[in-house]
Amino acid sequence: MLSRPCSRVACPRDAVSTLTYVYADSMAVLGPLSLHHEPHSYDLCAIHAERLSAPQGWQIVRHEVFGDVR
Numbered sequence: 001m002l003s004r005p006c007s008r009v010a011c012p013r014d015a016v017s018t019l020t021y022v023y024a025d026s027m028a029v030l031g032p033l034s035l036h037h038e039p040h041s042y043d044l045c046a047i048h049a050e051r052l053s054a055p056q057g058w059q060i061v062r063h064e065v066f067g068d069v070r
Helices: 046-050
Strands: 017-022 027-032 042-044 059-062
Touching: 017 046, 042 046
Parallel strands: 027 059
Antiparallel strands: 017 027, 017 042
């Protein structure tokens, strides 16, 4: 898989996570980098993924992968 850049403006780092929103549930879901870029998601570098915050009343769900996944 080729690397993809972080979606944040002017960020030169490679993305490591993918962020999607579930508006009906007021939820932001952050997981491992998706295999393919999706038009309604955001790819984030480690720094921006760690700093992620959500609007008041929203929750953030973080899915983490431990170990080597193939």
